[in-house]
Amino acid sequence: MNIGSIDRSATSDLGWMHRVSPAAKLVAFTLALASVVVTWNLLVALGLLVTIAAASVSARIDLRLAFTLAAYPSLFALIFALASAPDPLTGATIVVKAVAAGLCAVTIVLTTPYPQIFAPVQRIVPGIVGDALLMTYRTTFLLLDKFAHLLRAIRLRSGIRGVHPVRMARATTTALGSLLLYALDLAQRDYDVMWLRGYSGRLRVHMPKSHTPALDAALVAAALLALAASVTWRAGWQALNRYSWLVPIPALLLLAAALFARSRPQEDSR
Amino acid sequence: MSHIHIPDGVLPLWLWLSGWVAALVLVGIAGRLAERTEVRRKVPLLAVVSALMLVAMSSEIVPLAYHINLTVVAGVLLGPVLSVIAAFIVEVVLAMLGHGGVTVLGLNTLMIATEMILGWALFRGLVAVLSRRRVRWAAAVATVIALACTTTLLVGLVALAGGGAATTRETGALNPASLTFSNPLSGGVFRAGLFAGGGSEAATAPQAGSLSVARFAAVVYTLGPIGWLLEALISAWMLGYVARVRPGLVWEGALGAHPHHVPGDEGVR
Numbered sequence: 158m159n160i161g162s163i164d165r166s167a168t169s170d171l172g173w174m175h176r177v178s179p180a181a182k183l184v185a186f187t188l189a190l191a192s193v194v195v196t197w198n199l200l201v202a203l204g205l206l207v208t209i210a211a212a213s214v215s216a217r218i219d220l221r222l223a224f225t226l227a228a229y230p231s232l233f234a235l236i237f238a239l240a241s242a243p244d245p246l247t248g249a250t251i252v253v254k255a256v257a258a259g260l261c262a263v264t265i266v267l268t269t270p271y272p273q274i275f276a277p278v279q280r281i282v283p284g285i286v287g288d289a290l291l292m293t294y295r296t297t298f299l300l301l302d303k304f305a306h307l308l309r310a311i312r313l314r315s316g317i318r319g320v321h322p323v324r325m326a327r328a329t330t331t332a333l334g335s336l337l338l339y340a341l342d343l344a345q346r347d348y349d350v351m352w353l354r355g356y357s358g359r360l361r362v363h364m365p366k367s368h369t370p371a372l373d374a375a376l377v378a379a380a381l382l383a384l385a386a387s388v389t390w391r392a393g394w395q396a397l398n399r400y401s402w403l404v405p406i407p408a409l410l411l412l413a414a415a416l417f418a419r420s421r422p423q424e425d426s427r
Numbered sequence: 428m429s430h431i432h433i434p435d436g437v438l439p440l441w442l443w444l445s446g447w448v449a450a451l452v453l454v455g456i457a458g459r460l461a462e463r464t465e466v467r468r469k470v471p472l473l474a475v476v477s478a479l480m481l482v483a484m485s486s487e488i489v490p491l492a493y494h495i496n497l498t499v500v501a502g503v504l505l506g507p508v509l510s511v512i513a514a515f516i517v518e519v520v521l522a523m524l525g526h527g528g529v530t531v532l533g534l535n536t537l538m539i540a541t542e543m544i545l546g547w548a549l550f551r552g553l554v555a556v557l558s559r560r561r562v563r564w565a566a567a568v569a570t571v572i573a574l575a576c577t578t579t580l581l582v583g584l585v586a587l588a589g590g591g592a593a594t595t596r597e598t599g600a601l602n603p604a605s606l607t608f609s610n611p612l613s614g615g616v617f618r619a620g621l622f623a624g625g626g627s628e629a630a631t632a633p634q635a636g637s638l639s640v641a642r643f644a645a646v647v648y649t650l651g652p653i654g655w656l657l658e659a660l661i662s663a664w665m666l667g668y669v670a671r672v673r674p675g676l677v678w679e680g681a682l683g684a685h686p687h688h689v690p691g692d693e694g695v696r
Contacts, residue, residue: 292471
C-alpha cells in the first residue's frame with residue numbers, strides 16, 4: 158500500500174474532482190454507495206462500476222493505484238462469493254458490487270485530503286476518537302515506511318534469499334515486534350509534542366468553502382441519477398429487467414469520453 | 428477472523444444498520460470513559476496502536492487471502508475501553524481505502540472490538556493461571572480462542588442475513604439456468620448469442636437467492652484455523668518479545684508503563 162502516493166494524489170490539483178468541495182464529494186459518495194447497495198442486477202451494477210471508473214479516469218488520478226486499491230476487496234469478495242453465492246450470477250454481482258464500492262471510496266480518497274474526509278466523522282464522535290482518527294492516518298504512513306525498512310534490514314542480516322517461509326515468517330515477526338516498540342516510542346514523542354503545543358483534547362479541522370458550486374451540483378446530480386436508476390430497476394424489476402442491458406451503454410460512452418478527455422493535455426483552469 | 432470481508436449491499440439493511448447504531452453507541456460510551464483522564468497521552472497511543480494494526484492488515488498472505496490483524500496484541504496493550512475506539516478507527520481507515528465495506532463498518536467494529544476485548548481478558552486470565560513465564564502460551568491460546576469465537580460470530584451474522592430480503596436478487600436480463608440474456612427487442616429484431624431468449628423470463632425471474640450458510644461455514648472453518656494458527660504464532664512471538672524487552676507494557680498496559688524516552692528527546696521535557 159503506497160500511502161505516500163495516495164496523499165500526493167489527494168493534495169495535488171490534478172483534475173476537476175480535486176476542485177469539487179469535500180462536502181459535495183462525500184454526499185455524492187453516499188449516494189453512489191447507496192446505488193451500489195440497492196442494486197442486485199448484474200448489468201446495473203456493471204453500469205455503476207463503469208460510471209465510477211469514468212469519474213476516476215476523468216479525475217486524472219493514478220489509475221494503476223486506484224484500480225489496484227479497488228481490486229483488493231474483490232479478492233475477499235470472490236472468496237465470499239465462492240463460499241456463499243447460490244449461483245455464478247449472484248457471485249459475479251457480489252464481486253462487481255465490491256469493486257464498484259471500493260473504486261468509489263478510492264476515488265474520493267485520491268482526490269480529497271484526509272483531514273477533510275475525517276472532518277464530518279470528527280463532528281459526530283467524541284473528541285478523543287476524532288483526534289486519534291486524524292493521527293492514525295498520518296502514523297500509518299510512518300509505520301508502513303518503517304516496517305518496509307525493518308523488514309529489508311532483517312532479511313539482509315538473516316541472509317534470506319529466495320523463498321524461505323519459516324525464516325521469512327520469523328523475520329516478519331521480529332520486524333513487527335521492533336515496529337511495536339518503535340510505535341510506542343513514537344506515541345510518547347507525539348505526546349511530548351502535543352503537550353508542548355498546548356493540546357487540550359481537540360484537533361479542529363476546517364472545512365473549506367466551495368469554489369466550484371456548479372461542479373459540486375453536477376457531481377451530486379450524477380450520483381442522484383445513479384441512485385434513481387438503481388432504485389427504479391430494483392423496484393420495477395419485473396418490467397425493467399429485460400432492458401437492463403441498456404444501463405451499461407451510457408456508462409461506456411461516459412468512459413470513452415473520459416478516456417478521450419484524459420488523453421488530451423490538461424488546460425490550466427485556475 | 429477479525430473483520431467481515433463482505434461487500435457492501437450483501438447483508439440486509441436492518442442488520443448493518445443495527446451494527447452501525449450499536450457501534451456508534453459503544454464508541455460514544457468508550458469515548459466518554461476514555462476522556463475522563465489523560466486524554467493527551469491516550470490519543471497518540473491509540474493512533475500508533477491502530478496504525479500498527481493497519482500495517483499488519485496491509486500485509487496479506489495471498490494464497491490464503493488472509494492477513495494478520497494483531498487484534499489480541501493491541502487489546503493487551505490498550506485494554507477494553509480503548510480497544511473499542513481503536514477498532515472503530517481501524518475500520519474507518521480501512522473503509523476509506525476500499526478494504527472494508529462502508530455499510531458493514533459498524534458490524535466490523537463490533538467484531539474487532541469483541542476480538543480485542545476477548546483476547547485481552549483471556550490473556551490476563553491465562554497468565555494468572557499459567558504464570559508470567561508462559562506469556563507465549565497465554566498469547567497463543569488467547570488468540571486462537573478469540574479468533575474462533577469471532578469466526579463463529581461471523582457465521583452467525585451470515586446465517587442471520589441468509590434468508591433476508593437483501594440477499595434476494597434480480598438476475599437482470601440474464602436467465603441463470605441457461606446463462607442467456609433476454610432481449611427487449613426479442614420480437615425478432617435482435618436475437619443472437621447472449622441476447623437470445625427473453626419473453627416471459629423477466630416476469631418469472633427468480634427472486635430468492637439466499638446465501639449458502641453451510642458452505643460459507645465450511646469454507647471459513649476450513650481456511651480459518653490456518654489463519655488462527657498464524658495469528659497465534661505471531662501474537663505469541665510479539666508479546667513474548669515485548670514481555671522480555673519491555674515487561675511493563677504487557678503487565679501494566681501501554682498507559683501504565685513508565686514513559687520511555689528516546690535518546691536525544693530529553694530536551695522536550
